[in-house]
Amino acid sequence: MTPAEALRRLERGNTRSVNGNFKAKNYSPLASTPAKGQKPFAAILTCADSRTDPDFMFDMAPGNLFVVRNAGNVLESVGLGSLEFAAAVLGVSVIAVIGHTECGAVIATEGSVKTGEMPGPHLDSFVDLISPAVEALPAGHSTQDAIAANASYQARRIQSQSSTIANLTATGDVGIVSGVYGLASGRVTWLQT
Numbered sequence: 001m002t003p004a005e006a007l008r009r010l011e012r013g014n015t016r017s018v019n020g021n022f023k024a025k026n027y028s029p030l031a032s033t034p035a036k037g038q039k040p041f042a043a044i045l046t047c048a049d050s051r052t053d054p055d056f057m058f059d060m061a062p063g064n065l066f067v068v069r070n071a072g073n074v075l076e077s078v079g080l081g082s083l084e085f086a087a088a089v090l091g092v093s094v095i096a097v098i099g100h101t102e103c104g105a106v107i108a109t110e111g112s113v114k115t116g117e118m119p120g121p122h123l124d125s126f127v128d129l130i131s132p133a134v135e136a137l138p139a140g141h142s143t144q145d146a147i148a149a150n151a152s153y154q155a156r157r158i159q160s161q162s163s164t165i166a167n168l169t170a171t172g173d174v175g176i177v178s179g180v181y182g183l184a185s186g187r188v189t190w191l192q193t
């Protein structure tokens with residue numbers, strides 16, 4: 001599968017999800033073959049927010065998506081290692097960074113950038129990683145702008161921080177995309193990375 005085909009598969013799955021026309025309804029292990037080894041076609045880096053579920057948003061049964069999640073869909077070292085594993089060993093064709101509307105991690109970062117106050121020892125870890133995306137925006141930007149900027153910033157960081165993944169994108173084996181999931185619409189809006 002090419003990166004473009006993998007992206008189209010995600011787009012079609014999201015359309016099914018938005019329309020409530022779910023194909024991957026049967027989550028029984030008997031309905032698929034995950035126990036026989038995995039061959040996911042996409043890796044997803046998304047937020048830990050309880051309202052964002054990649055299998056639901058793309059209507060995918062177990063075995064299709066390799067998922068890394070944390071508050072603010074930030075790229076950190078274990079997550080990057082996981083994405084390298086997905087790309088180099090499992091052979092995913094596309095890596096998608098998916099932010100979402102109303103993201104509390106981004107909103108907290110905007111507050112921190114504004115006031116200069118950090119939220120606390122461990123919460124700082126994702127605020128630190130989101131801040132450069134927020135700080136690069138013009139004054140008066142919207143939270144929606146910050147959410148989109150963070151998703152595309154984390155996607156660019158995958159490319160710049162992993163030579164393994166950069167080599168796979170250079171050969172056309174892997175694509176990196178980013179998007180924002182609308183909590184109200186269920187729709188993923190793809191961004192220019």
Ligand SMILES: [Zn+2]
Nearest residue numbers: 047049103104
């Ligand atoms: Zn979030």
